[in-house]
Amino acid sequence: xxxxxxxxxAFWLGSGAFLIFVAAPAAFRSSSNPTAAANxxxxxxxxxxxxxxxxxxxxxxxxxxxxxxxxxxIIFAAIVLAAAQVMxxxxxxxxxxxxxxxxxxxxxxxxxxxxxxxxxxxxxxxxLGQVVAAAAAxxxxxx
Numbered sequence: 001x002x003x004x005x006x007x008x009x010a011f012w013l014g015s016g017a018f019l020i021f022v023a024a025p026a027a028f029r030s031s032s033n034p035t036a037a038a039n040x041x042x043x044x045x046x047x048x049x050x051x052x053x054x055x056x057x058x059x060x061x062x063x064x065x066x067x068x069x070x071x072x073x074i075i076f077a078a079i080v081l082a083a084a085q086v087m088x089x090x091x092x093x094x095x096x097x098x099x100x101x102x103x104x105x106x107x108x109x110x111x112x113x114x115x116x117x118x119x120x121x122x123x124x125x126x127x128l129g130q131v132v133a134a135a136a137a138x139x140x141x142x143x
Contacts (some may be wrong), residue, residue, distance in 0.1 A: 005062050009141065012055035012125040013134035019048055020127060035102040045089055052082035052130050058128045078133035092119050115124065 024041045031037035056078045063071050095116045096103060105112040 001062060005059065008055050008062075009138045012059075013138060014049060015048065015133065016052050016127065016131040016134055018042055020131060028052055033102075034104040038096070038103075042089075042093065045101045048127075049082065049086050049089070052085065053079065055134075056137070059060065063141070068140070070121055071137060074133055074137045074140055075094065078137065081126050081133060085123055085130070088119050088123045088126065092116060092123060095119070116131065 023044055024086070027040040027044075028037040031040065056075045060072065060075045062073065067107070095112060099106065099112055100118075103113055103116050108114075
């Protein structure tokens, strides 16, 4: 059971860190325009949401018997962060679909672009929070 738990922790933390620090920046650096990069990152985020929700749920089930409050609290917080990010990312997709032109072409004063920017910032913070929670869960689990 310990090996399975460690593999899930590693996959959860590694995939989130890879998305933040490698995949998303590479997509924006190598893309011909921001819209194409956003489409690639959006596709990756869709897969990340499954990982971000499933991995901590499995860990929660595995840890439940041990009932260590610190570990359970961190994992539960990660699930809440992941659910919030899913909701916000769905709203971001809706805004992108509703916009008559790519978001990057809208005026910086445009309310739709401002709302998009705010939600994008919150989504990014939630993703970072999930990676931090994954790392904290590993530390708490190993203690």
